[in-house]
Amino acid sequence: MQFGIFSVSDVTTDPTTGQTPDDTQRVRSMLTIAQHADQAGLDVFATGEHHNPPFVASSPTTMLGYLAGVTKNIVLSTSTTLITTNDPVKIAEDYAMLQVISNGRMDLMMGRGNTGPVYPWFGKDIRQGIPLAIENYALLRRLWEEDVVDWEGNFRTPLRGFTATPRPLDGVPPFVWHGSIRSPEIAEQAAYYGDGFFHNNIFWPMSHTKQMVQFYRQRWEHYGHGPAGTAIVGLGGQAFLRKNSQDAWNEFRPYFDNAPVYGHGPSMEDFTATTPLTVGSPQQVIDRYASMREDVGDYQRQLFLIDHAGLPLKTVLEQIDLLAEEVVPVLRKEMESQRPEGVPANPPSHAERVEQARAKTS
Numbered sequence: 001m002q003f004g005i006f007s008v009s010d011v012t013t014d015p016t017t018g019q020t021p022d023d024t025q026r027v028r029s030m031l032t033i034a035q036h037a038d039q040a041g042l043d044v045f046a047t048g049e050h051h052n053p054p055f056v057a058s059s060p061t062t063m064l065g066y067l068a069g070v071t072k073n074i075v076l077s078t079s080t081t082l083i084t085t086n087d088p089v090k091i092a093e094d095y096a097m098l099q100v101i102s103n104g105r106m107d108l109m110m111g112r113g114n115t116g117p118v119y120p121w122f123g124k125d126i127r128q129g130i131p132l133a134i135e136n137y138a139l140l141r142r143l144w145e146e147d148v149v150d151w152e153g154n155f156r157t158p159l160r161g162f163t164a165t166p167r168p169l170d171g172v173p174p175f176v177w178h179g180s181i182r183s184p185e186i187a188e189q190a191a192y193y194g195d196g197f198f199h200n201n202i203f204w205p206m207s208h209t210k211q212m213v214q215f216y217r218q219r220w221e222h223y224g225h226g227p228a229g230t231a232i233v234g235l236g237g238q239a240f241l242r243k244n245s246q247d248a249w250n251e252f253r254p255y256f257d258n259a260p261v262y263g264h265g266p267s268m269e270d271f272t273a274t275t276p277l278t279v280g281s282p283q284q285v286i287d288r289y290a291s292m293r294e295d296v297g298d299y300q301r302q303l304f305l306i307d308h309a310g311l312p313l314k315t316v317l318e319q320i321d322l323l324a325e326e327v328v329p330v331l332r333k334e335m336e337s338q339r340p341e342g343v344p345a346n347p348p349s350h351a352e353r354v355e356q357a358r359a360k361t362s
Contacts, residue, residue, distance in 0.1 A: 001299070001300060001301070001332055001335045001339075002044050002346050002347065003043050003044070003302050003303075003304075003323070003328045003331065004042045004044025004045055004046065004074070004075070004077075004301070004302075004303050004304070005033070005037055005045060005304050005306055005307070005323075006044075006046035006047070006048070006079035006236065006303045006304070006305055007030055007048065007079070007305070007307050008048045008050070008055065008305065008308060009027075009047060009055045009056045010054055010055055010260065010308055010309075011023060011026045011053070011056060012259065012260060012309055012310035013258075013310050014255075014310040014311070014312055015254045015255060015257070015258040015310060016254055016255075017312075020310075026056050027056050027063070029307075029313045030047065030057070030063065031067065031070075032317070033307055033313070033316055033317070033320070034067050034071065034076075035067070035071055036320050037074060037320050038072060038074035040320050040323075040325075041073075041324050042074060042320065042328065043074065043075060044075045044076075044077055045071075045075075045077070046076075046077040046079040046303060047060050047063055047064065047077075047079060048060075048079045048080045049078060049080045049081055050115065051115070051118050051121060051122075052117065052118065054260065060081065061097070064076040064077075064098055064102070065097070065102075068098065068102035068105065068106070073105075074105075075105055076098070076105060076106045077106060077107050077108060077109060078108045078109050079109055079236075079303065080109060080111040080179060081095075081108045081110055082111065082113050082118065083110040083112065083133050083140070084119070084129055084132040084133050085113075085118050085119060085121075085132075088136040088139045088143065088156075089139075089143060089156075089159075089162070089164060091136075091140055092140050093164050093165060093166070096144065096166050096167065096169070099168060099173075099174050099350075100169050103169070104169050104170075104349070104350025104351070107174050107175040107177065107196075108177070109177040109179045110133070110178050111178070112129050112133055112186075124155070128155070130185050130186075131154070133185075133189070134185070135154060136155065137193075139151055139153065139156075141193065143162075143164040144164070144168050144173035144174075145173065147163055147167070148161055148163055149161075149162050149163070149164075150162075169350065170350070171354075171357065172350065172353045172354050172357050174350075175195075175348055175353065176193075176196065177190070177195065177198040177347075178195055178196070178198070179198040179199075180198075180199070180212070181199065181200060181204060182208075182212075184212070184215055187213075187215050187216040188215075188219050190220075191216050191217075192219070192223055194220070194223070194225040196233070196300070196301075197212075197213065197216040197232070197233055198234035198235070199212050199213055199236070199296075200235075200236035201235060201237075201275070202237065202238050202275060203262070205275065206276070206292070206295050207295075209235070209296060210295040210296055213296040213299075217229070217231045217233075227342075228297075229340065229342075229343050230342065230344060232300050232347050232348075233296060233297070233300060233301075234300060234301035234302070234303065234347075235276075235299060235302055235303070236276070236303055236304075237276045237277075237278075237289060237303065237304045237305070238275075238277040238278070238304060238305045238306070239277070239278045239279070239306065239319075240252040240255075240277075240279045240306070240319065241285055241319060241322040241323070241326075241327070242280075242281070242322075243281065243282075244281065245280040245284060248281065249268070249280070251315075252268070253268055255310055255311055256268045256271070256279075256309065258310070259308065259309035259310070261309075263309075276289075276292075282322060282327050282330075285323075285327050286327055286330050286331055289302065289327075289331055290331060290334050290335070293335065293338065298338070298340065298343045300345065300347050301347060304323065306319045306320070306323070307319075
């Protein structure tokens with residue numbers, strides 16, 4: 001099973017010091033975080049995509065392309081690639097380029113994002129969010145899978161004899177996740193294509209996550225990709241760890257209370273009781289996340305949000321070390337000891353996808 005971290009790239013004032021990083025500092029801290037995660041032995045680093053303050057991750061492929069050159073093992077991914085407002089031609093070319101540069105050590109997650117104004121900024125209508133996601137992804141698949149594409153749709157100019165370059169590495173497109181919190185249409189899309197489904201459940205109760213994942217699994221089986229239990233599932237999560245549980249609560253509370261996303265809302269006690277946010281000792285994080293398979297089944301990827309709410313870089317790096325040294329090894333062992341035979345432990349690697357493609361044509 002893969003364990004890693006994702007960043008939403010927020011620029012937030014540290015409530016304990018009053019200091020706010022500028023955009024340059026925040027971007028560079030994300031690069032440091034990704035490299036540290038690689039060195040610590042985590043499996044995945046993923047970045048979001050945003051085009052508005054207070055976020056800085058406007059160009060995921062630029063960041064991940066750099067990281068491909070300075071990391072060794074970690075899978076580079078996105079926690080959102082905006083399939084609705086990006087041109088699918090540009091997505092096809094940008095991520096094929098990243099695939100080539102990283103030698104296949106990447107994948108990506110398609111999503112609609114959570115910032116309504118981004119639609120008119122890029123000339124799109126938010127009321128067409130689902131149709132945009134469906135049409136753009138269908139075109140993206142063709143651009144990766146067909147050398148020459150003739151295409152006409154509703155949301156961009158037609159293509160005549162178009163070839164996206166570079167071509168995917170070894171002729172096999174990157175693995176794609178579809179990320180959604182509340183839209184069954186996106187879970188349906190993931191199942192239809194046999195892609196992964198990622199439920200970023202950081203603000204939602206497990207009952208909702210369970211419902212969405214179960215629907216995706218049912219539709220995966222319906223479309224003939226295999227038994228429901230073999231569907232490729234990822235979950236989001238949040239944790240703040242210290243050796244001593246009370247130390248974790250005391251240290252994280254001012255960040256929680258002042259965070260732009262959930263600050264000044266529910267108490268930290270209420271929020272941790274109803275969402276996957278876990279503040280405490282490594283064992284408490286292990287116990288909480290080991291139990292999630294009871295609701296969603298055996299899954300393949302768990303990503304944690306740990307660099308948000310103004311947390312200083314030093315603290316984030318300490319969180320990575322605690323995850324990598326004390327949480328992930330135990331969670332991995334526990335998850336794999338219970339995984340049924342025939343259920344994938346990981347999403348398919350590039351090498352596995354190449355082998356599958358060759359088997360189909362032989």
